[in-house]
Structures are given as C-alpha cells and as structure tokens.
Amino acid sequence: xxxxxxADLVADPGSSDADVRTGVAEWAREGVPAGWRDWMRGASEAxxxxxxxxxxxxxxxxxxxxxxxxxxxxxxxxxxxxQAIIAEELARAGAPQILVNSxxxxxxxxxxxxxxxxxxxxxxxxxxxxxxxxxxxxxxPGAGSDLAGLQTRARRDGERFxxxxxKIWSSYAQYADFCLxxxxxxxxxxxxxxxxxxxxxxxxxGVEVRPIRQSTGEQEFCELFLDDVEIPVDCLIGEENEGWRxxxxxxxxxxxxxxxxxVERLSGTVGRFAADVKRVTxxxxxxxxxxxxxxxxxxxxxAEAEILRSICHRxxxxxxxxxxxxxxxxxxxxxxxxxxxxxxDAGTRLVGLEAQVERPLLRGAxxxxxxxxxxxxxSWAWTVGGGTSEILRNVVAERVLGLPREPEVAS
Amino acid sequence: xxxxxxxxxxxxxxxxGTLLDRHAGPERARAVGAADGIDLxxxxxxxxxxxxxxxxxxxxxxxxxxxxELVAARVGxxxxxxxxxVAPALLDQPLPEVLAVLDGAEPAPVRYAQFAxxxxxxxxxxxxxxxxxxxxxEPIESPFAYPFATxxxxxxxxxxxxxxxGATTLRRWQRIAIAAEMVGCMQAALDLTVAYLSDRHQFGRxxxxxxxxxxxLAELHIDIEGARWLTRQAAWRGADDELAAIACTAxxxxxxxxxxxxxxxxxxMGLTKEYDLHLWxxxxxxxxxxxxxxxxxxxxxxxxxxxxxxxxxxx
Numbered sequence: 245x246x247x248x249x250x251a252d253l254v255a256d257p258g259s260s261d262a263d264v265r266t267g268v269a270e271w272a273r274e275g276v277p278a279g280w281r282d283w284m285r286g287a288s289e290a291x292x293x294x295x296x297x298x299x300x301x302x303x304x305x306x307x308x309x310x311x312x313x314x315x316x317x318x319x320x321x322x323x324x325x326x327q328a329i330i331a332e333e334l335a336r337a338g339a340p341q342i343l344v345n346s347x348x349x350x351x352x353x354x355x356x357x358x359x360x361x362x363x364x365x366x367x368x369x370x371x372x373x374x375x376x377x378x379x380x381x382x383x384x385p386g387a388g389s390d391l392a393g394l395q396t397r398a399r400r401d402g403e404r405f406x407x408x409x410x411k412i413w414s415s416y417a418q419y420a421d422f423c424l425x426x427x428x429x430x431x432x433x434x435x436x437x438x439x440x441x442x443x444x445x446x447x448x449x450g451v452e453v454r455p456i457r458q459s460t461g462e463q464e465f466c467e468l469f470l471d472d473v474e475i476p477v478d479c480l481i482g483e484e485n486e487g488w489r490x491x492x493x494x495x496x497x498x499x500x501x502x503x504x505x506x507v508e509r510l511s512g513t514v515g516r517f518a519a520d521v522k523r524v525t526x527x528x529x530x531x532x533x534x535x536x537x538x539x540x541x542x543x544x545x546x547a548e549a550e551i552l553r554s555i556c557h558r559x560x561x562x563x564x565x566x567x568x569x570x571x572x573x574x575x576x577x578x579x580x581x582x583x584x585x586x587x588x589d590a591g592t593r594l595v596g597l598e599a600q601v602e603r604p605l606l607r608g609a610x611x612x613x614x615x616x617x618x619x620x621x622x623s624w625a626w627t628v629g630g631g632t633s634e635i636l637r638n639v640v641a642e643r644v645l646g647l648p649r650e651p652e653v654a655s
Numbered sequence: 656x657x658x659x660x661x662x663x664x665x666x667x668x669x670x671x672g673t674l675l676d677r678h679a680g681p682e683r684a685r686a687v688g689a690a691d692g693i694d695l696x697x698x699x700x701x702x703x704x705x706x707x708x709x710x711x712x713x714x715x716x717x718x719x720x721x722x723x724e725l726v727a728a729r730v731g732x733x734x735x736x737x738x739x740x741v742a743p744a745l746l747d748q749p750l751p752e753v754l755a756v757l758d759g760a761e762p763a764p765v766r767y768a769q770f771a772x773x774x775x776x777x778x779x780x781x782x783x784x785x786x787x788x789x790x791x792x793e794p795i796e797s798p799f800a801y802p803f804a805t806x807x808x809x810x811x812x813x814x815x816x817x818x819x820x821g822a823t824t825l826r827r828w829q830r831i832a833i834a835a836e837m838v839g840c841m842q843a844a845l846d847l848t849v850a851y852l853s854d855r856h857q858f859g860r861x862x863x864x865x866x867x868x869x870x871x872l873a874e875l876h877i878d879i880e881g882a883r884w885l886t887r888q889a890a891w892r893g894a895d896d897e898l899a900a901i902a903c904t905a906x907x908x909x910x911x912x913x914x915x916x917x918x919x920x921x922x923x924m925g926l927t928k929e930y931d932l933h934l935w936x937x938x939x940x941x942x943x944x945x946x947x948x949x950x951x952x953x954x955x956x957x958x959x960x961x962x963x964x965x966x967x968x969x970x
Contacts, residue, residue: 383923386856387857388857388922388923389857389858389862389922390857390858390859393857393858393859412923413923456927456929457927457928457929458926458927458928459926459927459928459933459937460926461798465923465926465927537950585915589911589915592940593911593943593944593948593949596944596948597763597764597803597941597944597945598764599799599940599944600764600795600797600799600800600801600803600940600941601764601795601796601797601803602795602796602797602798602799617799617937617940620940621918621926624918624919624923624925624926625923625926627919628919628922628923628925628926629923632919632922633919634865634867634868637867638867650858650865652858652859
C-alpha cells in the first residue's frame with residue numbers, strides 16, 4: 245500500500261475499520277524504516293532529530309500523523325476507536341514514536357482547537373503538520389504538582405506582555421519553535437484566576453534554553469529562562485487570566501488520546517520482556533534464575549497489560565458515546581504509568597547484573613529501548629510527568645469516589 | 656544480641672564517621688565516578704585506620720557490618736564489604752586489599768574485578784581462591800553504579816580453601832557484606848528523600864505533611880529497619896547460613912522498593928544527574944542482583960527452613 249493510498253483510505257468516511265487496519269498494517273511493512281532501532285543506537289542528537297523529522301513526514305504522507313485532528317485542519321477526523329486501530333497496527337509493526345513533535349501534535353493542537361483564535365489556528369495548525377516543533381512551559385522549580393502556584397510573571401504593557409521567570413522539565417525545548425506558556429498575569433487574584441495562556445516564540449529576545457542531563461544519559465528535558473521577554477497580546481490563547489481553565493480542558497482532553505497510543509505500544513515492551521525471560525532462563529546455567537518464577541511474573545504482566553488495554557478501550561467507547569474527558573483520562577494515565585514501571589522493574593530484575601552494562605543509548609526509543617535499567621529510569625518520567633501518580637490518585641478519590649478534598653492552604 | 660549499640664561500637668562509628676566526613680561523601684563520589692570508579696585511597700585509609708580488621712581490634716563481624724553500612728551511606732566507593740567482612744572470615748593474613756567475589760565460574764559482571772588482587776568463587780561445596788593472573792578480566796562500560804568487569808575462569812583454575820563447607824561459608828559472608836551495604840544505601844536514600852519532602856513546598860505546605868506520602872515513607876522506614884536488624888543479627892551470629900539468606904532476601908526486597916519509592920517521591924528531580932539520589936539507588940539496583948539476586952537468597956532461605964522442618968540435612 246502506497247502512502248497516498250492509505251491517506252485516501254483513512255480520509256474516506258465510507259471505509260471500514262477492518263480496511264483501515266489492513267491498510268495501516270500493509271503500509272507499515274514498507275513505511276516503518278526497517279532496522280531503525282539499530283541505527284538509532286548511539287546516534288548523535290542531530291541524527292535523532294533528522295530521523296524524527298523523516299518519520300513525521302512519512303506518517304504525514306500516509307495520512308496518519310494526526311488521525312485525531314479534525315478534517316478541516318488536515319487531520320483524518322478519526323473516531324477514538326479508529327485511532328486505537330491505527331495506534332495498535334503501528335505498535336505491532338514496531339514503529340518509532342513521535343517524540344520531538346509530540347507536544348505540537350497533541351497539546352498545542354488541542355489547545356488551539358479548543359481555545360485558540362481563528363488567526364492562531366490558521367497560523368499554527370498547518371505549520372504543525374509541516375513540522376513546527378512546540379514545547380510546554382508549565383512546570384516551574386517551585387510549581388510541580390501544585391502547578392497553579394506558578395510564579396512566572398506576565399506583566400501587561402499595552403499591546404504586549406513582558407514575561408519574567410523560569411520554566412522546567414520542558415521536553416525537547418532545545419529543538420522547539422514555540423512554547424505553550426502559562427504565566428501569572430494577575431498576581432492579586434486567587435492563584436487559579438490570575439494565569440494567562442500564551443504562545444511564546446522561542447526566538448524572542450530574552451529566552452534561554454538549557455538542557456538538563458538525566459540519569460539515563462539523555463537530555464530530553466530543558467530549563468527555560470525568561471528575562472523581559474516580550475509577547476504580543478495576540479499570542480494570548482483564550483481570555484486574559486483564564487489560562488488555568490484552558491490548560492485544564494486541553495490537558496484532560498489529550499491525556500486520553502496520547503495514553504491510548506502508549507497502551508498499544510506496551511505490547512512491544514511485554515514482547516521484549518518475554519524474549520528476555522526465554523533467553524535468560526535458557527542461556528544461563530544459574531540456579532539463581534528461577535525459570536518458574538520468571539514465567540509466572542511474565543504471565544502476570546501479560547495479564548496486567550491486557551487488563552489495561554481492555555479498560556482503555558471500554559473507557560474510550562464511553563468517551564466517544566457520552567463525550568467529555570473526565571477523570572477517566574486520569575485513571576488511564578495512572579494505570580498505564582504504573583504498569584509500565586512494574587514491567588521495567590521486572591525486566592531490570594530479570595536480567596540481573598547485565599542491566600549495569602552500558603550500551604550506546606538507543607535514541608528516540610525513550611522508555612522502550614529494551615535496556616531495562618534505562619527504561620526503568622525513564623519510566624519515572626511517566627509516573628511523575630503530566631500529573632504524578634499521587635495527584636492522579638487524588639483525582640480518582642475526589643472525583644470518582646467523591647471523597648472530600650484535601651484541605652487547601654490559602655495562598 | 657543487644658539491639659542497642661554499646662559505647663565501643665558508638666565510638667567506632669564516630670571515628671569512622673569523622674574519617675568519612677573528610678574522605679567520602681557525594682562530592683567525592685562524583686569525582687571518583689568520573690575517574691575509574693574506585694576510591695583506593697579511601698580503602699587504604701580505612702585499612703590503616705583499623706576499620707577493616709576488626710578481629711585484631713577486639714571486635715568482630717557485627718562491627719564490620721556496622722562499618723560497611725556507614726561507608727555505603729556516605730557513598731564511599733571502595734570495595735570495602737569484601738575486605739572487611741568476607742576476607743577476614745575466609746582468608747589468612749596477609750589479606751588482599753581488593754577482593755572480588757564471583758557467583759560462579761560462568762562469565763558474568765563482577766564488581767571491582769578489574770582492580771582485584773584475588774578472587775573467591777564457590778565451586779561445588781568448595782570455596783576457590785584465584786589469583787589475578789589465573790583469570791581473564793574484561794572491563795565493562797557501566798555508568799550506573801560500580802566499576803564492573805567480566806571475569807572468565809578457566810576450568811579447574813584456582814585453589815580450594817581448606818574449609819569444610821567453603822562454598823556455603825563464602826556465600827553466607829558475602830550475603831552479610833551485600834546486605835550491610837544495601838542497608839547503608841537504603842538509609843541514605845531514605846534520609847535524602849525525607850529531607851527533600853520536608854523542604855519542598857507545594858500547595859502551600861511541605862510535601863511531607865501529606866498523609867499519603869507520610870505512610871509510604873513510614874512503610875519504607877520499617878522495611879529498611881527490618882533489613883538492618885536482620886543483617887546485624889546475622890553478622891553477630893557469625894553469618895548463620897539461614898539468617899544470612901533471610902537478611903539478604905529482606906534487604907534485596909526492601910532495596911527494590913526503596914529504589915522505586917524514593918525516585919517517585921523525589922519527582923522529576925530524581926531523574927536528574929545533578930541530584931544525589933542515584934548515587935545510592937543505582938548501587939541498590941546492582942546489589943539487589945549480586946549473589947544470585949533475591950530469588951537465590953529466598954530459595955536458600957526457604958531451603959534451609961524446610962530442611963529444618965523436615966529434619967533433613969540442608970543440602
């Protein structure tokens with residue numbers, strides 16, 4: 245299947261789910277670069293970024309780079325269940341993930357679609373499909389779980405904002421063109437009422453981006469230093485001081501779709517774990533490796549991943565039928581993150597001291613490299629980033645079980 | 656065993672602490688890690704200071720285990736457990752300064768092997784001593800915790816120690832050394848995390864004031880304390896076979912949990928290279944696997960217990 249044929253098939257409202265599934269699977273045989281895991285091992289950052297760009301381009305040609313976007317904006321307008329099918333087939337084909345463009349494709353697009361002006365959408369949505377890179381400027385050194393406590397200041401000065409402050413944990417900011425920025429525009433208002441959501445052009449004067457070295461060896465996260473950065477008022481998304489609401493809506497809406505993709509990809513990691521169970525129990529003549537226990541752990545993990553998948557699909561069906569992204573998205577993210585971490589922990593324990601051996605970093609594989617200790621370390625990005633597991637459990641306790649909220653300290 | 660330290664033990668740990676204040680700690684560990692990963696000057700200081708030959712100082716394995724705990728907590732990057740606990744129990748003077756312990760003859764990563772003058776290895780029921788020139792040593796790139804090298808032992812190489820049950824003796828003292836080192840690392844990782852959660856404010860209060868996090872830290876503390884007292888007791892009882900296996904099982908299980916919990920509770924800081932947490936957690940990941948890992952420790956503990964119950968010989 246050629247890329248253009250798949251694009252037509254996906255865009256055709258008359259095509260069936262089964263056709264799309266077959267189409268993606270057939271396209272992927274040629275479309276997914278064979279051996280990409282080999283040539284991304286030990287690759288330079290430049291090579292990694294080129295590869296990400298190339299992969300993004302291939303998906304775009306095949307019409308499946310943005311299945312979740314509306315048709316008007318160049319997406320495929322797919323239902324959630326069809327998005328799941330595409331994600332599943334790509335995962336099965338061992339496709340690389342979209343990493344560098346992920347904030348653009350998911351967070352920025354959702355924010356602009358829901359709350360952006362027409363001019364902002366026209367300016368950015370086509371550009372994002374063309375490869376514009378975005379990063380997120382949400383967390384700060386003093387505002388992590390308590391995101392609403394953020395202190396970066398956006399002072400209104402006529403037709404512009406003047407921004408000062410510091411952002412952190414901003415993935416791929418070193419390659420980004422724009423940043424989704426949350427900043428305090430009314431320091432007098434209660435903390436959730438004084439935040440504005442701005443589009444920051446990272447080429448602006450006064451912006452400094454510094455990568456942070458992680459314990460995995462990667463430098464995915466960055467710090468952003470903002471020193472008297474000027475942002476025109478037309479870069480405001482939604483109303484002034486209404487940024488918290490905008491951020492909530494869009495994050496909740498996107499959490500579900502992105503996790504769906506990850507849940508489908510989990511089968512690849514389970515497969516690597518299964519292969520290692522086989523290898524370790526066969527190859528090693530060690531009384532230390534208890535084959536029975538390893539297989540039992542594998543069985544448990546397979547079951548857990550299947551449970552996660554089915555719950556995921558059930559929730560997505562609910563979402564599709566009843567609309568709205570409620571606490572379900574939080575539950576999914578929580579379950580996925582915890583399952584992933586348990587799996588990477590099991591892999592690290594399984595291979596034993598082999599996990600200590602450094603192999604050249606498999607770039608772009610993130611938490612799916614098969615180097616268990618690296619993946620285990622990277623899994624904390626999931627249980628911490630985008631709402632820690634602890635915060636998500638609070639969400640479940642308060643919004644699903646209806647338990648009373650934790651008393652809040654006035655600020 | 657008296658669970659309170661006596662005044663001599665306290666003095667010993669005070670003196671050792673003073674030495675470590677000067678010659679160990681995270682900053683020193685980072686410098687050593689950036690070089691070859693082994694702090695030989697520290698090891699020499701420990702030996703010269705009388706912190707490696709406790710029997711000659713009127714002390715014994717319990718004191719050695721206490722010292723190994725403390726050195727690990729202060730990230731002293733010296734192969735100290737094998738020197739202070741394993742070597743005196745199995746070898747005659749003069750003891751090799753750097754002793755590496757192999758789990759078996761099969762080529763596998765061995766801690767500090769590229770720096771070792773001698774090796775000990777179980778073979779059948781015997782403990783085998785190998786000199787450096789008797790084995791092949793291939794250093795491994797390993798940025799996470801310790802310097803490792805793959806050691807290949809030719810068939811039949813080395814000399815059996817004149818011990819009745821050498822393999823078991825080696826394994827039980829190795830377990831004390833590993834468990835004590837794990838306890839030290841766990842305590843340091845917990846202390847760092849408690850300090851972080853006490854300082855770090857979110858929602859207008861210290862994170863550590865949230866009950867959901869307090870409970871997790873409390874449980875971790877209990878697991879670490881359990882591993883600590885089991886390990887000390889096993890050392891005091893001369894590395895009793897069953898106790899040593901149980902202590903190492905408890906320590907390895909607690910270590911796995913400590914790594915997971917301290918990283919999660921440290922948030923994104925825990926993922927960075929600049930934060931000290933990984934200095935202990937990455938060592939815990941390695942120590943958890945040494946000596947065959949928790950499945951081996953647990954299987955041996957269970958084997959001993961069921962043998963006792965059945966009234967049979969353990970092996």
